[in-house]
Amino acid sequence: MDAEAAATQLQDPDGFNMKRLVTWVCSIGIWFLPLIWVDPTTYMVLTVAGVAFGMLLFMVASGMTVIFGLMDILNLAHGALFALGAYTGGYWVLNLLEKWGWVEYGTVMQSIWSLVLAILTGAAAGALLGIIIERVIIRGVYGDHLKQIMITMGVLYVMTEVTKIFWGANPEVVLVPMTFQGSYDIFDVIVGKFRIAAIVIGVLMFAGIQVVLLKTKIGLIVRAGVENREAVQTSGYNINRIFTGVFTAGGALAGIGGTMWCVFQQQVYPDIGLENIIFAMIVVVIGGLGSVTGSFLGALVVGLSFNYVAFLLPKLALGVNILIMVVVLIIRPWGLMGEKQGD
């Protein structure tokens, strides 16, 4: 790998780079490969579904990647925040609103409002649990990676059991608001309505995270705090409060992801947290640890390839995520957008 990096450096960065061009053509071209086996209409259906699935995966992974990128904490308790968001936002709020007739047979506005309320509740629940976890548990183990992973795994374990205390151990049905049920038929390409909502919300979330981090003063302070803790503290900012804020934001993102995910799957169950932490981790590893753009790309890669493979070779669908992760780790051990670093 070192020789390769040296070779890239030697070349003129603005000049014609054959290697980079080939890489780009290959990485875009590979997504048209399924066209050999399926007809274009089916391909379009699969692609739209794959992009929507990728967006949902991005929502699952975004909170984790923000917390990892900014605070250097591998937060496995992310799964607990996610599950709490799913249970409060997706299950509890939508069932509550259903009593007023807003969800399953509501008007367009009522449907949209019920989804928005569900997402907000999920985000609030995730943020609240995020604050508690950061203040009580993570604070004691800053800087110790092994302990962080172990202790957050413990939190995930306990929260899974607590979920079972409150909502029972069995899967529960999650209602889908009226407007998001069914699908559109655009030139024989069938597109689920909720998938479109998922794509829109996913892109909005991505844009929102990027704007906050890159364009606002808070984002500037947070990024500076990651680079140099002491310098930011000397400038008069309370770094502990800022890191609590980052963790809270990560929790809120996890809550949103949980709400959207369980409405998409139309069910929620206690192990949803563990299941999705693994999805999130695969996406984060593929994208490069801590890179938001990377995990956006990683989520798309996983979502698309999962859909294609599940259609072409249903038996392989289970292992395709791990396969992609291994392939990416062979080619680029530091992920798609991650920074190369020794440790």
Place this chain on the structure above:
Amino acid sequence: MGHDLNPVQQQRLVEQKTRFSRPSFLVQVALVLLLLMVPFNPSFRVMDAAAKIMLFTVVVASYDLILGYTGLLSFAHAMFFGIGAYSVALICYHSGTPQWYHLFLATGASLILSVFLALVLAFFSLRTKAIFFAMLSLALADFFHLLGITWSDLTLGEDGVTFNLPGIFNMNWAGVRFLDIHFSARMMIYYFILLVSVILFLCLVRFVRSPVGRVLKSIRDNEQRSTALGYKTFRYQLLSIVFGSSLASLGGILYAMWLGFVDPDSALGVFSMVDYLLMVIIGGLGTLYGSIIGVAFFITTQAWLPDLLKGIAALLPPSEIIARIAERWMAFLGLLFIVAIMVFPKGVVGTIRERLSIRKGAGRVKRT
């Protein structure tokens, strides 16, 4: 004598001389004798707990080798355990009437598979950052758990596999009378587990005290310095992972033999990693003997905590939420795990050793 020996060799010489007269040796002998007597206790529950303590000691001690001595957090240990358990269960189940060679076949198959997977895991994750090892092993372990559930032609899915063992381990074996004591198949399996787990545990102790074990500790404490001293750190870590994982799969074989039944959640479940971590932490990281204490504590708690909680719930005024909390005894073990990491990170043996070394003074070389 000893004039041209280095300090480590001198220390080892002293150790060898006093090997059979140290109190810790006597404690070990007493423990083995106690375990030999357990089957004569009429309560099956006690015998079950003792057998599980022995076989999980092997699993947890091998986990301690990877986590405590090598400093790598693996979430795939339960997977290796499950591979061992499933290889015995599936080979005995699908063969119909199992023979002795089926057991050897299962042992060989599980060892080959675990060594292969451990190598793959290490090659892909240790190249970059240690944190990748945790993540990749978690993903791989979850994949195998899903495989155990969904590949129902082979593994019978979530129902699990019930199987028979060959020869004197078969439950239908009539047993034998010796010195007026009736030895049943269950007792034979018990003694087999005792024998194998003592051997494996001694292997582990030998391994961490060997030169390789000492290098592993130096890598854990300061990887850069070990590299600078000329050790190929990757090879040592690889060796430790492969050795630890193989022992875990052997532990899984013992587990399957004892229960005669294997299902995906108990053998391959990712959350059983929290149990292993709890056992390692309670006993003390990087202290093999601590794993005995950790496992004994965990297994006894697991066996009697549900009853205890139900008893407490019966005393309190009847309400649904209390009944539900009492049902979820695993949550309390999880809480205990979190608290243990925060306030008791050295574990029982680690704390005792610290006290002892303070009393003896810091000048003496710390023995592990």
